[in-house]
Amino acid sequence: MLIAIDPGHGGKDPGAVVGDYKEKDINLNIGLKLRDILINKNISVIMTRDKDETVDLQQRCDRANKSKANYFISIHCNSFTDSSANGTETYAYPGSVDGRNLAQYVQNEIVEILKTKDRGVKYEKFYVLKYTVMPAILVETAFMSNPQNLELLLQKPEDFAQAIADGLIKFLRSVDYKQVDDIEKLQMKGIIDKHYDPKSYVTWGEFASVIIKILEGVK
Ligand SMILES: [Zn+2]
Structure with missing residues (x-):
């Protein structure tokens, strides 16, 4: 079993920026913690980036596809002009049954462990969901633009990583x-x-x- 972990943004692309905090750093932090948890569970991992590096969307897909990873997990933080918007949502590619199921398991665990608002599983033709050949999800862990959510992202990155790992492992047990x-x-x-x-x-x-x-x- 090989899992591709894709910490969103990086290098020249900071993603969302709130005060001194950049989304790329939070995504990488959670991604590296997720990698360590999975390796400890004897699940192999490939990272689309493991440092602060500019990697375009096609390169991310190429790295995952060439590795023949079984599943792809992209990690992001949400952001909105209205700071009251908060919670967790997880995306799958429209029509991917395995993507939808994996997204639902991961969504459930994050909401359960972090007590974030459940914004549900959603479907979008995001680039990394479309051009990866394996079932893929994109996790919007929480909103950097919401002070309480930002606090969680900064204080409890290991809990987000653990929740994603637990969701993935529960999903894998459900698959034949x-x-x-x-x-x-x-x-x-x-x-x-x-x-x-x-x-x-x-x-x-x-x-x-x-x-x-x-x-x-x-x-
Ligand atoms: Zn992002």
Whole structure:
């Protein structure tokens, strides 16, 4: 099992800025703590960045895709002009069943552990959700523009990391590993060309091309 962790922004792109605090630093802090927790649980990790580095959105997708990570988790903080806006929301790509389920598990854990307002799971065609080939989520941990939320982000980054880890691990237990392995085997044999979400639907076009590859023998 390999998890890609994507701390949003970095380098020249600070993300949201509130006072002296930059989103890129908070995202990295949570991301590195999440990495350590997962490695301790014997889950392998690849970071799209592990320092204050400028990495564009396509590079983030490339790094995750090349590593053949099984799941992708992007970490961000929210921000809004009205400082009363607060809470946690988690995004998945529209139609990704595994993405939606992973997002829901992570969302539930953050809201439970941090007691943030539950803004729910949402669906957007964000770049890193669209151009990663594995199920992917984007976590908007809390609002930097809300003083109470900012305090949580600054004081309890390890709790955010732990909540994301717990949500991921609960989600992984819910997935049929055998099916994930079978999909990876088909991919290694060249019968399918990407990591399919185990619960997603296959079109007749995709089904036909798989059958043809088997009948003609994969070279
Ligand atoms: Zn962001």
